[in-house]
Amino acid sequence: MAITVNRKPLSFWEKLYLPAIAGGLQVTIKHAYGSLFQGKQVTMEYPEQRWTLPQNYRGAPYLVKDQDGSTKCVSCQLCEFVCPPKAIRITPPGQDGQAADRANAEKMPKEFEINMLRCIYCGMCQEVCPEEAIFLQKDWSHIAHNRSEMIYNKEKLLALGGTHGGIQKWKHKLEEAKAQESFPVKV
Amino acid sequence: MDWNFIIFSLVKIAVVVGVVQGMVAYSVLAERKISAWIQDRVGPNRAAPPFMKYIPVLGPFLTRLGIFQPLADGLKFMFKEDFTPAGVRTIYFWLAPAIAVVPAMLTVAVIPFGSQIGNQHMVIADLNVGILYTFGIVSLGVYGIVLAGYAANSKYPFFGGIRSSAQMISYEISMGMSIIPVLLIVGNLNLSQIINWQSTHGWLVMYAPISFVIFMVASFAETNRTPFDLPEAETELVGGYHTEYSSMKFALFFLAEYSNMVASSAMMVTLFFGGWSLPFFGLDHVAGPGSLGLGIVHILIFVAKLLFFMVLFIWVRWMFPRFRYDQLMDLGWRRFLPLALVNILITAVWLYLRS
Numbered sequence: 001m002a003i004t005v006n007r008k009p010l011s012f013w014e015k016l017y018l019p020a021i022a023g024g025l026q027v028t029i030k031h032a033y034g035s036l037f038q039g040k041q042v043t044m045e046y047p048e049q050r051w052t053l054p055q056n057y058r059g060a061p062y063l064v065k066d067q068d069g070s071t072k073c074v075s076c077q078l079c080e081f082v083c084p085p086k087a088i089r090i091t092p093p094g095q096d097g098q099a100a101d102r103a104n105a106e107k108m109p110k111e112f113e114i115n116m117l118r119c120i121y122c123g124m125c126q127e128v129c130p131e132e133a134i135f136l137q138k139d140w141s142h143i144a145h146n147r148s149e150m151i152y153n154k155e156k157l158l159a160l161g162g163t164h165g166g167i168q169k170w171k172h173k174l175e176e177a178k179a180q181e182s183f184p185v186k187v
Numbered sequence: 188m189d190w191n192f193i194i195f196s197l198v199k200i201a202v203v204v205g206v207v208q209g210m211v212a213y214s215v216l217a218e219r220k221i222s223a224w225i226q227d228r229v230g231p232n233r234a235a236p237p238f239m240k241y242i243p244v245l246g247p248f249l250t251r252l253g254i255f256q257p258l259a260d261g262l263k264f265m266f267k268e269d270f271t272p273a274g275v276r277t278i279y280f281w282l283a284p285a286i287a288v289v290p291a292m293l294t295v296a297v298i299p300f301g302s303q304i305g306n307q308h309m310v311i312a313d314l315n316v317g318i319l320y321t322f323g324i325v326s327l328g329v330y331g332i333v334l335a336g337y338a339a340n341s342k343y344p345f346f347g348g349i350r351s352s353a354q355m356i357s358y359e360i361s362m363g364m365s366i367i368p369v370l371l372i373v374g375n376l377n378l379s380q381i382i383n384w385q386s387t388h389g390w391l392v393m394y395a396p397i398s399f400v401i402f403m404v405a406s407f408a409e410t411n412r413t414p415f416d417l418p419e420a421e422t423e424l425v426g427g428y429h430t431e432y433s434s435m436k437f438a439l440f441f442l443a444e445y446s447n448m449v450a451s452s453a454m455m456v457t458l459f460f461g462g463w464s465l466p467f468f469g470l471d472h473v474a475g476p477g478s479l480g481l482g483i484v485h486i487l488i489f490v491a492k493l494l495f496f497m498v499l500f501i502w503v504r505w506m507f508p509r510f511r512y513d514q515l516m517d518l519g520w521r522r523f524l525p526l527a528l529v530n531i532l533i534t535a536v537w538l539y540l541r542s
Contacts, residue, residue: 021506021507024506024507025502025506027506028225028502028505028506029502031224031225031226031227032221032224032225034227035223035224035225035227035228035229036224040227041227041228041229042227042228043227043228043229045229045232
């Protein structure tokens with residue numbers, strides 16, 4: 001059954017459309033004035049202006065160096081195994097390969113590749129890393145001319161990752177252990 | 188036939204066509220910019236030739252204004268693939284854009300865009316039947332659109348074509364009727380004479396305001412602009428009559444639409460707003476053979492008035508929602524046509540009583 005909606009009949013002025021036209025012109029000119037002279041545009045002009053990212057933003061994972069500028073990664077390949085989209089590929093140095101460039105480490109990766117086309121920024125590599133050598137950072141736009149350029153190698157990842165001061169992992173392990181002793185677990 | 192006439196006519200044609208084309212290109216830019224401002228956006232502000240960034244203040248300013256965007260747009264249209272879909276009626280498909288553009292350009296021929304420079308009257312063809320000619324040519328414009336809709340052999344262009352023919356024919360009548368009071372008052376169909384009359388008696392918009400309103404609304408409908416853009420209603424008909432067109436053929440439809448806007452703005456200026464004349468500063472006399480400067484000032488006045496109406500066209504587009512089809516017909520036939528007839532009657536009685 002069709003429903004009849006009772007509408008108030010238009011008055012003479014409303015039938016002329018003129019008040020509506022005037023109102024419309026007023027609204028549009030107000031907006032035009034605002035965006036022209038008062039800088040009320042809502043557009044963000046992207047490459048020049050960027051969003052301020054939240055503190056816990058998860059961007060692309062990069063390798064970090066320690067305070068001496070040597071590789072933190074020890075090529076344990078945990079991140080490679082845990083990576084859900086299989087974006088990480090590590091080539092270990094092998095039995096008589098190059099030794100680590102820092103003390104207290106057996107080895108370092110011969111090659112460490114992250115395919116940024118596959119990476120989903122989930123942060124599992126950061127979570128699993130025993131050496132605190134890989135961190136999700138704030139980069140989210142990757143530009144390349146072809147697909148092979150999107151596979152970042154070790155040098156590039158280390159250069160982009162920057163330096164994290166000091167080896168903190170024992171301190172963090174201690175904090176974790178203490179937190180587990182007191183129940184309920186405080187994170 | 189003297190050579191003087193031929194040469195000067197050719198020069199005038201070249202200049203006017205060039206200016207109208209340029210105006211079309213830049214009114215597309217104006218459309219984009221003004222729509223952006225109204226919608227709190229920025230609009231095109233990137234396209235620039237590579238050397239522009241080396242010019243200090245001016246270069247970035249012009250780039251930000253989007254001055255070079257029409258060049259980029261034109262170039263893009265040139266290099267796009269001109270795709271002819273399978274199943275179109277090829278001959279009409281090729282013919283339609285041309286038929287749409289030609290009347291739009293022809294209308295400008297009778298518009299007096301200035302008074303006089305040297306001995307030359309600033310009008311390409313000073314016809315005694317100026318207005319009739321315009322109406323004849325304008326009504327041809329619908330063929331391009333209808334043919335485009337028919338030739339594309341596709342449902343949405345077809346709807347667009349049908350709508351446009353119905354709409355244009357309906358509004359043609361009220362448009363023609365709305366002009367008659369003007370003709371009654373002036374007693375002449377020659378557009379130059381109409382302007383001369385206005386320069387002595389004052390602008391016709393004061394004598395026939397209702398005519399002006401009807402003419403303006405009808406010319407919005409004739410040029411398929413919002414709120415009467417049913418033939419190309421993007422939300423309903425994909426792109427309307429030019430859905431199946433691409434590349435330069437599509438650009439020609441664009442050109443036709445904006446040329447029509449220029450032409451009808453020029454008609455409004457000529458008929459109701461005194462053309463090239465201004466009622467003060469002594470700018471209302473025909474420039475004599477010696478006064479080159481005054482002639483140029485007259486042309487500038489005309490262009491300024493024209494631009495005002497172009498901006499109005501664009502402004503209204505971004506303000507108004509589209510009419511429903513029955514409302515459109517209702518407005519055309521049941522409101523404007525009787526109003527125009529009554530207007531003729533009142534004007535005739537007034538003139539009779541005054542004489």
